[in-house]
Amino acid sequence: MTKLVYFAWVxxxxxxxxxxxxxxxxxxxxxxxxxxxKTRGENYEAALAMDNAIxxxxxxxxxxxxxxxxxxxxxxxFPPMTGG
Amino acid sequence: xAAEPVIRVQxxxxxxxxxxxxxxxxxxxxxxxxxxxxxxxxxxxxxxxxELEHYPGMAEAEIGRIARQAAERWPLTGLTVIHRYGKxxxxxxxxxxxxxxxxxxxxxxxxxxxxxxxxxxxxFWKKEHRTDSSDGGWVEAKQADxxxxxxx
Numbered sequence: 327m328t329k330l331v332y333f334a335w336v337x338x339x340x341x342x343x344x345x346x347x348x349x350x351x352x353x354x355x356x357x358x359x360x361x362x363x364k365t366r367g368e369n370y371e372a373a374l375a376m377d378n379a380i381x382x383x384x385x386x387x388x389x390x391x392x393x394x395x396x397x398x399x400x401x402x403x404f405p406p407m408t409g410g
Numbered sequence: 411x412a413a414e415p416v417i418r419v420q421x422x423x424x425x426x427x428x429x430x431x432x433x434x435x436x437x438x439x440x441x442x443x444x445x446x447x448x449x450x451x452x453x454x455x456x457x458x459x460x461e462l463e464h465y466p467g468m469a470e471a472e473i474g475r476i477a478r479q480a481a482e483r484w485p486l487t488g489l490t491v492i493h494r495y496g497k498x499x500x501x502x503x504x505x506x507x508x509x510x511x512x513x514x515x516x517x518x519x520x521x522x523x524x525x526x527x528x529x530x531x532x533x534f535w536k537k538e539h540r541t542d543s544s545d546g547g548w549v550e551a552k553q554a555d556x557x558x559x560x561x562x
Contacts, residue, residue: 331465333463333465333533333535334463334535334537334548335548383465383468383533386465386467386468386471386472387468387471387472388472388531402465402468402533404465404533404535405535405548405551406530406550406551407529407530407531407532407533407534407535407551408529408534408535408536408548408549408550408551409462409464409493409505409528409529409532409533409534409535409536410448410493410504410505410525410528410529410532410534410555
């Protein structure tokens with residue numbers, strides 16, 4: 327199982343702060359993850375519609391969409407950051 | 411660098427003067443301290459508060475990674491970064507970067523670098539609450555912040 331965590335409008339549009347999922351074997355990169363997520367329901371499709379506005383962190387480190395995910399404990403999806 | 415960067419992610423306010431003083435306390439080799447404080451700003455009287463959401467764990471880790479990069483790149487004698495989360499009213503503090511060094515250039519540049527990367531890589535998101543109780547929505551990331559980070 328992999329823990330998925332969501333923040334800001336990604337969290338609001340999906341309607342959950344986090345969930346545990348079994349990732350299919352076809353999900354190898356961040357881009358694969360987003361494509362698979364969008365098949366899980368309208369809320370996911372709405373939250374993740376703009377791929378280039380979604381940032382991905384694997385075990386609390388930023389990754390690019392094309393990078394391999396490995397076998398993480400936790401993957402986070404969130405919009406571009408607005409701290410500071 | 412003599413000391414590890416001090417990183418704090420907290421709900422409570424901070425005292426910029428006290429944090430700055432801590433970087434020079436009991437030492438005589440510090441020639442420069444640059445302190446940057448970012449405040450919650452209300453441009454037209456319609457903001458009641460900013461709500462800062464953060465990713466607990468990653469926020470500390472990512473600020474730590476950025477701070478260590480700064481400490482490797484400039485000869486700093488001390489570095490403190492504090493970022494608040496939760497509801498913050500206009501006029502209140504949001505973020506502090508304090509960089510100490512022997513000479514001013516390292517402190518100025520390290521503080522500037524830290525802020526550019528905090529803006530674009532530290533996992534915090536601002537939501538606006540309006541004075542008429544409406545939800546002002548999530549603050550959008552600015553291209554200018556990405557451009558600023560790219561110059562390093």
